[in-house]
Amino acid sequence: MGSALGLGSQYQADSTRARAVSPPRPVSSVEQDRFETLWSGRPPHVLLIEDDEGDAVLVEELMEDSGVEVRLGRARTLAHALAQLDAERPQCVLLDLHLPDAQGLDALNKVLAKTAEAAVVVLTGLSEEKAGLAAVAAGAQDYLVKGRLEADVFMRAIRYAMQRKQTELAAAALQTGRLRAEENARLERGLLPTPLLLDDTVSVCARYRPGRAQALLGGDFYDVVQTPDGATHAVVGDVSGHGPAEAALGVCLRVAWRAFVMAGARGQELLDLLEKILVAERSGPEIFATLVALTRPAGADRICVQRAGHPGFLIRSSEGVRLQAVDGGPALGIMPDWDSAWPVTEVPMEPSGAVMLFTDGLIEGRVGAGPVRLEEQGLLDIARHHTELPADAFVDALIHTAQSLAADWGGLADDVAVLHLEWNTSS
Incomplete structure (x- = not known):
């Protein structure tokens, strides 16, 4: 006035x-x-x-x-x-x-x-x-x-x-910026939660980095839950697109995943339920989500993995670092009218092994002089140079190196979510 x-x-x-x-x-x-x-x-x-x-x-x-x-x-x-x-x-x-x-x-x-x-x-x-x-x-x-x-x-x-x-x-404009910052904070609390752990048998290291052009968080999300039987459950996902609608959908899927896991949903049933939530809540039929979810039963020498249109993941062991790819199904929401199948694959794990899940923003940055992307193999090469680092330093080194390699192209364009889980058998 x-x-x-x-x-x-x-x-x-x-x-x-x-x-x-x-x-x-x-x-x-x-x-x-x-x-x-x-x-x-x-x-x-x-x-x-x-x-x-x-x-x-x-x-x-x-x-x-x-x-x-x-x-x-x-x-x-x-x-x-x-x-x-x-x-x-x-x-x-x-x-x-x-x-x-x-x-x-x-x-x-x-x-x-x-x-x-x-x-x-x-x-x-x-x-x-x-x-x-x-x-x-x-x-x-x-x-x-x-x-x-x-x-x-x-x-x-x-x-x-x-x-x-x-x-x-x-x-x-300042007031708008403050409101946007508050919205970001609310979305961040929903997308990037505090892991729900019942004991210290598993250590969690999580990172989130917004892409270079994002004013708001994108739809990347992660979560970790321990159930009363001692099993560890984890998920990393990515809703297509960017903006408040996609971030809100990511929050919805993350909360739904936690609720379904705690209610006992597993395997095919779990992803069927998540796809129903996505279809009901998305803003348009073009919106989809990718994810990778795993479960490690208490004391088991394996993890059970499901993949829905998502990249593979890294496994750290006494022998070094390897890239693990498993059979998967389509991204959630791509073919909701079909009976999509997301098989559960068992992957061997050392008692004190570690797993690193990530979204594709970490591997899709352009590197070098041409339009070449880092991809999963490039990330694995970086990881092998830092295999002796502890969890926090290992994750930070991978993100920093990927960012540096993409510097000539303005850095990583997409959001990056990383979740590193390490089990402690002495607990």
Whole structure:
């Protein structure tokens, strides 16, 4: 909302000299520098909406007398002004409240609706101060009383109005940024939860890195749950696309996975349920999700893995690091009307072995001079150089190296989620 300190009242008492005897006032070098800083090198565009020719000439002369360069446009009716506002957005609008096709606040409201970025200054008559104050309350930046202004006061009013408008827009952008940050935080809490562990037999290291162009979290998600039988269950998934809708769907799938696992769903039944959730909650039929899920029963020498259109994973053992690929089924939501199958594959594991699951953002970054992607084999080569590192350092080294290799292409474009699980048999 505009300032209630209207310049019409603030400078009225100081501007009583007759217009005819007010000679052009030269602008000092200090003032000229100040104005040039304000205008940032290009004269501001001011649109005058005024049907009275005498008042229009008065405004033009005030601008000339001020010594400040301004690009002045003119519209004689509101309809003409709205058409001009469609073609070019001025920094300031000088609006007469009495036009042939609009009167009072109706004209102001239509101008404000057309251009939210311009500072609107209302022009009133000598007896219309209340109308000026009402216009400020309705959203104008200020009001000016015709015939009561000198050139310097007039240009100062325009300058202040523009500065106040820019401050308002900056404050609104800041508030939007804060709301977006709060939304990010809520989505992050849903996508990147605290693992639900009942003992210390498994250690979890998790990382999430947004892609270079993402203002919001994408749909990557992960979770880890230990059930009362001592089994460890984990999932890493990726909803196609980016933005709040995809992130919210990722949260939905992550929460649903945890609930279904804790309720006893396993194997084919588990992924059938998740696909039903995805189809019911997605914003369009083109949205799908990939995931890899595993279960390690307490004390077992194996993990049971399901894969739905997702990359493979790394297994760390006393012999080093290997890339593990298992048979899988389609991504969730790709063929919901078919009886899709997601087989459960048993993979041998050392008692103190470790598994690293990840989303495709880690392996799809471009590397080198050509459009070559890192891919799973490239990630495995990196991992083999860091096989002796502990979990946190190992994961960070892989992400950092993948990011560095893609530096010439702007870094990793997609979100990256990594989940590293390491079992401790001494517990």
